[in-house]
Amino acid sequence: MADATPADSGGTPRVTAPPDDGSLRIRGGIGGISFQFEELLAGAAALEGLVRQLQSVEVEADAVRHALFPYQSDSYASGSNAIIAVGEAGRDVGRVRSQLQRMGDDVRASHREYEYAEARNSLLLRLGLHGPVYGQAPEPFALPDVRGTVEGWVAMMPGSLAALLGLPAPVAAAVGALQGPTDVRRLVRDASEAPGLGFLKPRPVSIAGQDTFTANVDLSPAGLLRRAGAVGEPGGRIEVIEVDGADRRSWVVIIPGTQLGGAPEGTNPFDLAGIAEALGYDSAWTAAAIRGSLEQAGARPGDQLVAVGYSQGGIHAMNLSKDPALLAEYDLRFVLTAGSPVGGISPGPGVSSLHLEHEQDWVPGADGVVNPDTRGRVTVTLTNPLTVPPPKEFGLGPGHRLENYADGAALVSASRDATLRDSTATLAAVVGTGGVATVTRFSLRREAGPSPRGVPAVPGARPGPGAPSGRVREGSSPRGIRG
Template sequence: MTEATPAGSGGPPLVSAPPPDGSLRIRGGIGGLSFQFEELLAGAAALDGLVRQLQTVETEADAVRRALFPYQSDSYTSGSNAIIAVGEASREIGVVRSQLQRIGQDVSASRREYEYAEARNALLLRMGLHGSEYGAAPEPPALPGARDAVEDWIAMVPRNLAVLLGLPAPLAAVLGALGGPADVRRLVRDAAEAPGLVFLKPRPVSIVGRETFSADVDLSPAGLLRRAGAVGQRSGQIEVIEVDGAERPAWVVIIPGTQLGGTPEGANPFDPAGVAEALGYDSASTAVAIRQALQQAGAAAGDQLVAVGYSQGGIHAMNLGRDRAVLAEYDLKFVLTAGSPVGGISPEPGIRSLHLEHEQDWVPGADGVANPDTRDRVTVTLTNPLDLPPLKDFGLGPGHRLENYADGAALITASRDNSLRDSTAALAAVVGTGGAATVNRFSLRREARPGHARDEGRPGQEPPATNDRARGGSLPRGRRS
């Protein structure tokens, strides 16, 4: 555990954020603040137990010293020496106990300070107030990244709306506190009820085509994200890959980002309405189709599973981590996302996840919630400089380019940071390092709205999709064997 206070300085041990690793800013995992805090609590509990044991030994030593008093007259010199030796031993035990007790008190003080800071920050966030002017540690002057700016604005939607209505700032802050941070899930559901936006409501998603082939698959984080780019070149497709895992067979589900065009309107489950289904309705319809795809590919009950998603696909992937039907049938071990707003999604305990974001990518901040800092959840923010693409290729911005995230994933694999090494090792423990694998590519289609007939098209004949990856940058089309 990282200590901000050097040993012997007299101050309590403090948790500290891990230092940046080049262009990678890391949160969570075994080097994260939350896990360090858990270590502090475990250490305090262990110290309390040890202090109690030493108190017992100290009491027994004093009892032995008193029991020797009647025998001192039998041999004054040896009796006195024995009494003195036992007394000195008892005092030494008392010194050690006192030192451990002080350390335990310092750890408990750190715990109280941490809890107070967390409660205060939660209150300020609920009021829509946060930043250095409210007591945060000062930071070097810098322009806010697109991701943080969007996340902050969405988190403060209640207060922002009050200000737009012309209410005084104090009253706007009170209304923001009463309303709390923006509930994006509820906002999406409310929007779907508005006239003209009924297309945002989820509809059943089914499998309309499948192809199976063998291929050499790179199962590193970078390789898996590049596969998401290749899958995204065809409308409404996902991949279900059977791999020889490190310990036993495992499956990898690859889910693409948002796609524009390529199928009749409303038929592609990964069109913009798919974002509404993911954020507002927990991917209910898409998760059913993914589970059916796993069953058709041959995944057996209890098999290990890894979910990988880019942008919208990352939201679907994280939602699998709390889908009861999926978790009842498969052992979801790991989720990998890139450029996805998933801070408001909490998977079931024990599911590991690794999230890539770029400070200039606004999409990961679109839910207004930062990813939690936990033992099982690691978030990496890329800070590398970006080149502005031509306007026609701007898409959702240069920060959202999948190729940039794939390059960042390669840096993660090479990193020596403890949190990243632990996270990538957890992924490799499930899927191995790569090699020959069986790839099942499924075509999914969303059911037409009542009164809106459409041509489903023939499986395998879909025109290429224009997805958010392609609009932000280009990737070479993956080769099939």
Template sequence: MAEAAPAGSGGVPRPSPPADDGMLRIRGGLGGLSFQFEELLAGAAALDGLARELASLEIEADAVRRALFPYQADCYSSGTNAIIAAGEGSRAVGRVRGELEGLCRNVRASHREYEFTEARNSLLLQIGRWGPTYGPLWGLFGMPSLAARDVVEDEVSRLSGNLALLLGVPAAAAAGPGEPGGPPGVREVIRGLGVATGHEVLRPRPVRIVSSETREEHVDTSPAGLLSRAGATGTTAGQIEVLRLDGGSRPAWVVVIPGTQLDGAAAGTNPFDAGGIAEGLGYGSEETTAAIRQALHRAGAEAGQPLAAVGYSQGGIHAMNLSQDKAFLAEFDLQFVLTAGSPVGGITPEPGISSLHLEHEQDWVPGADGVASPDTRDRVTVTLTNALEVPPLADFGLGPGHRLGNYTAGAEAVAGSQDLSLRTSTAALAALVGAGGAATVTRFTLRRDVPAPHSANRRPDAPGSPSDRNPDTKPSGKRSGKPAGNQPRRAEV
């Protein structure tokens, strides 16, 4: 939080929200609070080290003063002056050391006060979400108005335990990791449902490549351009894109993953149907990741070549899951993840992987996992606050805030922002993918295996389950150059 009254102005410093950058509300990155907190503590540690060095110098100066005592009688005037000068030097060093130690204490106190303020504001935000009757008092705290995305996120985080009880999830499955008997999260609820008879569709099943098509074309590698490709890819059922960019000293790669598709393939065989959401949130996209690994290999990607992943809505879940999959990262140098309208707050990438997440305050989908994206140095979350037109009921879908066109417009604003966090994040993406131009584009059509007969009675860890398969096993049978089914209808999830 910024201070409304600067130091030395005579006013009482009060926390206030940082100014929005146009329609962008930015959290995380080099300008984020968490990084600033880290900088405060790093500065305090540096001051501590300097104070220790001065303390040693102070002791040495006093030792010099004492060493001069035996020589004072040789020349009383000059000897005395030397002793006095050494003593004054020692005391001057001591005064500077004391000031540094005081400054260090003040920096640490400032860090504690900032953390307290953030905890207080977080508590007030929770009260505001849970207690609508506090509405008249809400403005007194100077807090921002509540948005659909925040309310949904909070309700999901609190109601998942009730959902587990309502649906009869076993107690062992309902306990979150490291919290025996505690309230489950979305992951635990999905896994609990997956083991129940009648919900086999929620269990992961092998995803295979059934066809591919390669062509050369001009590619816009800006955030808006890459998100637009996710929308174009989503018009054909079960497809992803792999881009090879040759503008640098070595090839760079981009994987583009679309949002949810509700038809266009035989029921249950499109990996980006509703079952794909369950696989992404409940099982870390293990089967989709295996297919993406195989697609990258077929496109020619090699170890050590830089890679970015881009996903819209459900596609963003799969893209972020790549960033925490150790087997995938052992093969490919994933450096950046870009998502839009995706519930990815509960996914923690491996250190060193940068990510940029676009959300809209009136889009409830990013809050569907019940977890806010963390504020860290390498992770920037942008909340769009622009006003939206309400479409006709027939075209309402998941709401105007979730439309891809809204996010591409937001991505254009991100590219033009001068905010430190955004400039750093977009520069990292540009350094990876270059300025755009000619690229080799390969579209892969993916299909999920149909459920095996009597799969309801098979344990998830039985032989032949996903954990026992080689993720790079090649598909059998004929490969068709045409996707199955009619042209898909894209559901923006």
């Protein structure tokens, strides 16, 4: 437990956020505040159990002392000494019990203060209150925390919209508080019902082809993320890798980021409509196609599974972690995402996850929800300075580039931080360290539907190696939409 007050210092136990590890800012996991509180509360519960035992000892000691009273007259000196000794022992037990009880009360009081602070901060955010008293609001798009700024804007959208409609500030703030944080899922569903946006509605996704081969696979976090870039070059593909896990056969599913071009318009499940399906509809059809791909690759019920996704692919990967059909069939153990807005997705029991974000990448904050700080969920925010590219190569910003996240993942693997070592060890326990593996690449296609309206073409985009004509290569197109 990081920076806890020593037990013999007389101070109240306190929980602190883990320190930054170089350019890595870490939340969650075994060093996270929530888990530290879980440990403290578990310790408080253990102390309370010990206190109850000591209370029983006190009662028993007092009963023994009273039982000695009739024998005091038989031998006054020895009888009195025995009564005094038992009484002193009982009082010593009482003093220890009182100290332990005070420690337990201090721990629980500290927890209540933390919960109060979190509730207060959440309420102030919903009310849109900022300033020196409440905590200074960041300037719009002020580097280096673009991600946090966008997340705050999205979270406060109901109150902001009320203000834009001309409602007085107190009324707008009240609207924001009553509405709560922005429900991005509902907004996406509402948008898909709007005229001209019917193409955003999910449609069935099927397997159009597959290619199986053997390859030397790097199963580190950096290696897995780089495979997400490679599999995303031709449109509409995912990758299923069979590996020899620590104790039984395991599988890795690699899901790419957003793609434009390549497949006939509207049939690539990872196009703009794929974002809508991921954010608004829990990746229902894409998840079904992934389950079918696992079955065709040879996965059997009970096999271990790891899901890896970049940007849009990370949302699909996290949606797998709560997909009842997939969880009933396979043992999904770990999810790795990079540059993905997944704060509002709660994984099923036993699923660990590692999320990479960059403070200059606005995409992870697009859902307006901070990733929860829990024992099995680790979020690493990269803070390394980035070179701003020329406007024609800017895309979604330098922070969102896949190679930047792969470099960050390499730093995660090399870190000596206890939280990161625990998270990467959890991944390695499922997939091992790498080597020759069987790889199957599946081509997925969405059922044709209405064409998008108002979505501009991508003029001058050059396909990457092996990409069909018109394909916008992930992370390299001057004008393409990435992630």
